[in-house]
Amino acid sequence: xxxxxxxxxxxxxxYFASPMAYIVGGMFLGLTWLFFNxxxxxxxxxxxxxxxxxxxxxxxxxxxxxxxxxxxMRLFSEEEKLGTLELLLTSPVKDWEIVMGKYLASTVxxxxxxxxxxxxxxxxxxxxxxxxxxxLSAYLGIILYGIxxxxxxxFASSLSSNQIVSAVVGIVILLLLSFLDSLGAMIxxxxxxxxxxxxxxxxxxxxxxxxxxxxxIVYYLSTAxxxxxxxxxxxxxxxxx
Amino acid sequence: xxxxxxxxKYYGDFPAVTNISFKIEKGEIVGLLGPxxxxxxxxxxxxxxxxxxxNGELSVGGYDIVxxxxxxxRKIGYLPETVPLYTDMxxxxxIEYMGLLRGLNKKNIKSKVDNVIEICKLEDYRNSLxxxxxxxxxxxxxxxxxxxxxxxxxxxxxxxxxxxxxxxxETRQLIKNLSGEHTLLLSSHILPEVxxxxxxxxxxxxxxxxxxxxxxxxxxxMSGKNKIEADIIGSPQSIVTxxxxxxxxxxxxxxxxxxxxxxxxxxxxxxxxxxxRSEISKIIIxxxxxxIRLQSIGMSLEDIFLQxxxxx
Ligand SMILES: Nc1ncnc2c1ncn2[C@@H]1O[C@H](COP(=O)(O)OP(=O)(O)O)[C@@H](O)[C@H]1O
Ligand SMILES: [Mg+2]
Numbered sequence: 001x002x003x004x005x006x007x008x009x010x011x012x013x014x015y016f017a018s019p020m021a022y023i024v025g026g027m028f029l030g031l032t033w034l035f036f037n038x039x040x041x042x043x044x045x046x047x048x049x050x051x052x053x054x055x056x057x058x059x060x061x062x063x064x065x066x067x068x069x070x071x072x073m074r075l076f077s078e079e080e081k082l083g084t085l086e087l088l089l090t091s092p093v094k095d096w097e098i099v100m101g102k103y104l105a106s107t108v109x110x111x112x113x114x115x116x117x118x119x120x121x122x123x124x125x126x127x128x129x130x131x132x133x134x135x136l137s138a139y140l141g142i143i144l145y146g147i148x149x150x151x152x153x154x155f156a157s158s159l160s161s162n163q164i165v166s167a168v169v170g171i172v173i174l175l176l177l178s179f180l181d182s183l184g185a186m187i188x189x190x191x192x193x194x195x196x197x198x199x200x201x202x203x204x205x206x207x208x209x210x211x212x213x214x215x216x217i218v219y220y221l222s223t224a225x226x227x228x229x230x231x232x233x234x235x236x237x238x239x240x241x
Numbered sequence: 242x243x244x245x246x247x248x249x250k251y252y253g254d255f256p257a258v259t260n261i262s263f264k265i266e267k268g269e270i271v272g273l274l275g276p277x278x279x280x281x282x283x284x285x286x287x288x289x290x291x292x293x294x295x296n297g298e299l300s301v302g303g304y305d306i307v308x309x310x311x312x313x314x315r316k317i318g319y320l321p322e323t324v325p326l327y328t329d330m331x332x333x334x335x336i337e338y339m340g341l342l343r344g345l346n347k348k349n350i351k352s353k354v355d356n357v358i359e360i361c362k363l364e365d366y367r368n369s370l371x372x373x374x375x376x377x378x379x380x381x382x383x384x385x386x387x388x389x390x391x392x393x394x395x396x397x398x399x400x401x402x403x404x405x406x407x408x409x410x411e412t413r414q415l416i417k418n419l420s421g422e423h424t425l426l427l428s429s430h431i432l433p434e435v436x437x438x439x440x441x442x443x444x445x446x447x448x449x450x451x452x453x454x455x456x457x458x459x460x461x462x463m464s465g466k467n468k469i470e471a472d473i474i475g476s477p478q479s480i481v482t483x484x485x486x487x488x489x490x491x492x493x494x495x496x497x498x499x500x501x502x503x504x505x506x507x508x509x510x511x512x513x514x515x516x517x518r519s520e521i522s523k524i525i526i527x528x529x530x531x532x533i534r535l536q537s538i539g540m541s542l543e544d545i546f547l548q549x550x551x552x553x
Contacts, residue, residue, distance in 0.1 A: 006341050017329060083325030087386070090289040091342045092315040239292050 003093045007101025008108065011075065015109055024070050025113050028063060035059045036120045054208040056120070057138050061204055064149040065178055069170030071109055072153030073163040075102040076231075080161035089239065099154065099231045103224075106150045111143060134210030141207025144220035148200060149174055151224030158234040174200070177223075242267045242394055242424045243288060248297035250283050250448075257283045258448045260297075267393070270420045272435030273428040275445035281428040282322050284445070285398050288426070289319045301394060315344060318392035318423070322399045324383040328372035332363055335371060336385050343390035357385040361415065377408030381415070388419060395423040401434060413438060469509040469518060469537055475530030477505045483524055484509065489517050504533050 015021050039055025079085040088098055118139075124130050156170030157163075181202040184195030196202045200223070203216040243265040250258040258280045265271050273281045286292050287299055290306050290313060299306045304313035327335055336354045345353055358367055361381040366374060371382060380400065387395060400416060401409045416427065417438055429435050435442050436456050444452040473480055477495045484493045484507070491510045511517055518535050525532045 003342070006338075010338055014327070014329065082327065083321060083323040084327060085325075086286075086291055086321045086323075087319070087325050087339065088342070090291050090314055090317065090319050091339075092311045092344055093342060094311065 003097045004101040004104060007093075007098060008104040011102055011105030012108055015071070015074075015105065020070075021109075024067060025116075028067050028113055029116055031063060032056055032060050032117050033120075036117075054134070054138055056117075057142050057208065058204075060117075060142060061145050061201065062178070064146055065171060065174040068106075068110065068146065068149035068174065069153040069156060069167040072102075072106045072150055072157050072170065073167040074157070075106065075154055076157040077161055077163045077166045081163075085238070089235070095232050095235050099228055099235065103150065103154050103228055106154065107147050110146045110150060114139075114143060114146065131210075134208060137210050137212050138208045140212065141204050141216070144207075144217060145200060145204055148220040148223040151227035152177065155227040155231045155234070158231045242269070242302060243426065244298075244300050245284075245288075246298040248284075248287065248294045248299055250280075250287060250292070251295045256448055258287075258294075261448075261450055262297075263443060263450065263453060265424060265426060267424055270425045270438065270440045271427070272439035272442045273426065273445055274430070274432060274435045274442050275428075275451075276430055279430075279445040280448040281430075281445055282398055283448075285319075285321075285396055285426070285428060289317055289396055290314045316393045318343075318387035318390065318395045320383045320387040320397045320400060322402065322428075324379055326371045326379060326382060329370065331368050331370055332358070332374075332382055332385075333367050335382065336389055339386035340389040343392075345390055353389060357389050360388070360419075361385045362411075375408075377404040377412065380404055380408070380412055384412075384415065384419075388423075391422075393424060395419065395425045397425070397427045399428055399430070401429070401431075469511060469521070469535065471507045471509065471521065471525075471535045472504045472533040473507060473525055473530055474504045474533065475525075475528070477507075479528075480505075480507065480525070480530060483528060484521065487517055487520055487524070504531070 035056035076085070079088060089095070121130075121135060121139075124135075152173050153170045156173060157166040159169055160166045177198065177200045179199070179201070180195045181199035184192040184199065184202075187195075197219075203219045206213050206216055245264075246262050248258060248261045249256065261284065273284060275281050283292075287294050288301060288306065290301075290310050293307050301313040302316040304310075304316070306313045327338075330338070333354060336357060337350055340350055340353055341347070358364055361384055363378065363381055363385065366378060371379065374382065384397070384400065387397065397416065401412050404412065413434065416425075419425070420438065425439075427435070427438060439456060441455050442453070443450055477497070481493045481495060484490060489512045491512065493507060493509050495505045495507045497505050509521070516537070518537070522532055522535060
């Protein structure tokens with residue numbers, strides 16, 4: 001645990017020391033604010049409701065397709081480029097601790113950015129009396145959605161020493177995972193069910209309705225785990241190469 | 242402290258290291274000497290647990306590097322050839338991070354970092370970003386991270402490569418000072434570097450050990466190695482007298498050939514690095530003797546050394 005925390009805190013420090021952090025964070029917040037505003041229906045007696053929150057959180061899930069790989073792209077690519085991966089892999093630290101340390105750093109970064117959007121929720125509760133149930137479950141959903149996409153991003157980062165390549169690979173995988181359900185809608189039978197079950201979007205809807213289904217939680221956590229496992233495999237292949 | 246048994250490493254189909262065995266005792270200072278591409282870095286990457294050998298057994302401090310990797314790695318301080326550094330960190334925070342990764346605890350990390358900063362003479366750059374440092378100073382930061390946790394085994398891969406000459410001298414001095422406290426394995430393609438720092442040398446050539454001995458023995462071996470053999474027809478006594486007049490010749494011996502009494506075989510020892518065969522043949526012909534054979538012998542080690550000792 002000690003090693004994981006050590007790596008996590010180093011990665012968080014490094015992340016926020018770069019201007020990139022503020023550009024990415026700023027863009028994320030700017031866009032969610034835009035989504036929030038467009039979801040407000042002017043002229044209604046209760047202009048802001050929890051459906052607004054859904055209104056802006058839904059498109060926010062799509063933002064992860066780009067933002068998660070931007071957060072994670074340097075995690076392994078930069079180590080590979082600088083050669084420091086060799087030091088990390090020869091330190092008395094286990095491969096999975098390295099992967100977890102870096103992954104946790106990215107989740108801390110993502111969740112803290114998401115918490116900033118909680119400001120909108122405060123706005124809502126000032127102007128109206130929202131139903132906090134679906135609101136909080138929607139937030140739980142989006143956090144789970146986010147940490148699943150970060151798993152994909154960490155994996156992509158382990159594939160290349162070039163950050164841009166890593167980001168692009170991450171975005172492509174996430175695009176596929178996000179829109180598999182649209183593909184699933186076009187066909188039927190068992191393949192359709194499989195596509196739906198794998199799709200990131202498919203498991204989000206329930207959360208916005210205030211339904212917390214354990215299966216959806218398991219889905220997001222296992223998606224993250226599977227990609228983190230792949231990352232460990234990639235690291236070990238680097239050793240055996 | 243370090244033991245390799247029949248270690249082989251393939252990169253794909255290419256054998257970078259073949260069937261190497263050696264043992265380094267606690268406190269020894271050993272140099273891996275060999276030209277570029279000999280396999281020095283590959284050997285070090287296996288010892289440090291970065292990559293497993295394709296075949297063979299390797300242990301550090303009694304721990305197998307594959308099955309007890311974490312325990313083995315705990316004993317090692319390692320400076321890879323590329324001197325990997327987080328360039329966006331300061332000297333202090335980089336060394337601190339590496340120390341914590343190697344298992345030092347938060348309580349005494351500060352005094353440890355301060356101590357290596359002093360040993361490596363980095364006081365003035367404590368809070369500088371690593372990206373701002375010259376190559377020589379980066380090298381010292383690299384050495385600092387390798388020794389921060391007082392490792393029993395210190396492994397330095399070409400520690401003076403690519404830094405400017407006056408810093409090379411300082412860096413060598415620094416390594417020499419360190420060597421007392423650690424088992425040290427250093428690689429280099431520069432003979433004087435190894436001979437000035439190490440007690441023992443392993444000469445690596447095309448993935449194999451070409452020679453392994455103390456520096457002392459190797460240099461005496463070398464001085465005896467430059468020999469020429471010649472079969473000459475003529476009076477042996479007068480041939481010896483004439484040949485001994487050549488400057489670079491140290492000694493001449495002869496033996497009468499038993500099967501054919503026509504010629505005698507001469508063994509001529511010369512100074513290192515001088516080839517005087519043409520001079521010898523001239524003298525023989527001028528005196529009207531018959532030259533049957535003239536050949537350099539027993540120079541394999543020397544040959545290897547010549548390949549290795551590219552100009553510094
Ligand atoms: N990752 C790698 N993949 C394939 N071949 C490699 C790799 N690393 C080194 N080699 C080859 O293995 C041989 C030994 O390399 P190396 O151990 O780096 O030698 P040295 O450190 O003595 O210069 C060289 O021929 C080199 O080209
Ligand atoms: Mg090398």
